Amino acid sequence: MRLAAISTPDGWAIGAVEPDLASVRVAAPSLGTVDDVVRGRVTVQEVVDHLRDVPASALSGVTLGSPVQQFNRDVLCTGWNYLDHFFESEGKREGQDPEKLPEHPTFFTKGPDTVVGPSDPIAFDERISAKWDYEAEIALVIGRDGRSIREEDAWSYVFGYMVANDVSQRDLQRAHGGQWLKGKSIDDTMPLGPWLTTADEVENFGTLQITCELNGELLQNASASDMAFSVPRIIAELSRGMTLRAGDVILTGTPSGIGNAREPAIFLAQGDVVVTRVDGLGEMRNVMTATALVESS
Known part of the structure; x- marks a missing residue:
C-alpha cells in the first residue's frame, strides 16, 4: 500500500x-x-x-x-553512503571527518522539527546560513522494535519507504566543531513523503532511482544500488546495542551532485523550486520560502 x-x-x-x-x-x-x-x-x-x-x-x-508525524527520537541519518558523493566532496570537507573512505556507516541525527510535507514550503532565512544545499534521499521507516538485528533479518524490520530531501546548511556544519547536527536541524526544512510505500510494494530496492531537480535542472541522478552500505548493513550496525523502535525514520544517504561540491557551487535561494523524486516511491515539489527563523536584530 x-x-x-x-x-x-x-x-x-x-x-x-x-x-x-x-x-x-x-x-x-x-x-x-x-x-x-x-x-x-x-x-x-x-x-x-x-x-x-x-x-x-x-x-x-x-x-x-508528512506520512510520519510522531517521532520517537531524532531522525537517524547515514552519511557518505554513496561513493561518488564521498569522492566529490574531497578537498571540500574543511576538516570534517572522515578523511578516507569509511569502513563502517557514518551516522548522525537531525531534529524532527525539520520535517515538512511533500508540497509544503521549505523555510529559508538567509540570516541563518548563506549555503543552503539539497540532498535527495530514500528514507526508510522501522516497523517493529529490535536491538542488535542481524543483517539477514534486517529487511523484516522495514515497514516501508519515503522520499526525503535532507536540506542542509553547509556553513553551519563547519561552524560548530565539524559536527552535523546544527547544520541539519533548522526547523521546517526537510520535506518527507509524498506517502509511505510499504515494503512489499518494492520488489528490488536496488533498482530505485533517485533524482533531484532545481528549477527544472537535473542535478542528482543515481540508483540505490550505488549505496556503499546496504540497508541491512545500516540497520545491523545502527541497532547493535541500540534499540530501534517502530516509527523510527532512517535516511540512507545522498548521491553525488550536491550543490556544495559543484564548480561553481550551487546553493538554494528564495523562490527556488526543488523536485525530489524516487521512481516507485513518488515525487515531492517544494519551494524555498522566506521565513523568519530568527528574531530581527
Whole structure:
C-alpha cells in the first residue's frame, strides 16, 4: 500500500493512494493515522477493510502531510553512503571527518522539527546560513522494535519507504566543531513523503532511482544500488546495542551532485523550486520560502 497523511477538517486521516497515483481513498479520521499503522495500533488489513466501500477521489484535491508525524527520537541519518558523493566532496570537507573512505556507516541525527510535507514550503532565512544545499534521499521507516538485528533479518524490520530531501546548511556544519547536527536541524526544512510505500510494494530496492531537480535542472541522478552500505548493513550496525523502535525514520544517504561540491557551487535561494523524486516511491515539489527563523536584530 501507499499510505498518505491526508489533512481533513477533523484532523489527519489515512489515505490509500491508488496504483494510478492519481486518486486516493480517504479513511475517517477516527480510524487513526499513518503513525498508528506503523506502530501496529491499526493494522493494514483494518485499513483495507475500512476503505473497501469508500470511493476514490482525486489526489490533486487533497492536502498531503508528512506520512510520519510522531517521532520517537531524532531522525537517524547515514552519511557518505554513496561513493561518488564521498569522492566529490574531497578537498571540500574543511576538516570534517572522515578523511578516507569509511569502513563502517557514518551516522548522525537531525531534529524532527525539520520535517515538512511533500508540497509544503521549505523555510529559508538567509540570516541563518548563506549555503543552503539539497540532498535527495530514500528514507526508510522501522516497523517493529529490535536491538542488535542481524543483517539477514534486517529487511523484516522495514515497514516501508519515503522520499526525503535532507536540506542542509553547509556553513553551519563547519561552524560548530565539524559536527552535523546544527547544520541539519533548522526547523521546517526537510520535506518527507509524498506517502509511505510499504515494503512489499518494492520488489528490488536496488533498482530505485533517485533524482533531484532545481528549477527544472537535473542535478542528482543515481540508483540505490550505488549505496556503499546496504540497508541491512545500516540497520545491523545502527541497532547493535541500540534499540530501534517502530516509527523510527532512517535516511540512507545522498548521491553525488550536491550543490556544495559543484564548480561553481550551487546553493538554494528564495523562490527556488526543488523536485525530489524516487521512481516507485513518488515525487515531492517544494519551494524555498522566506521565513523568519530568527528574531530581527
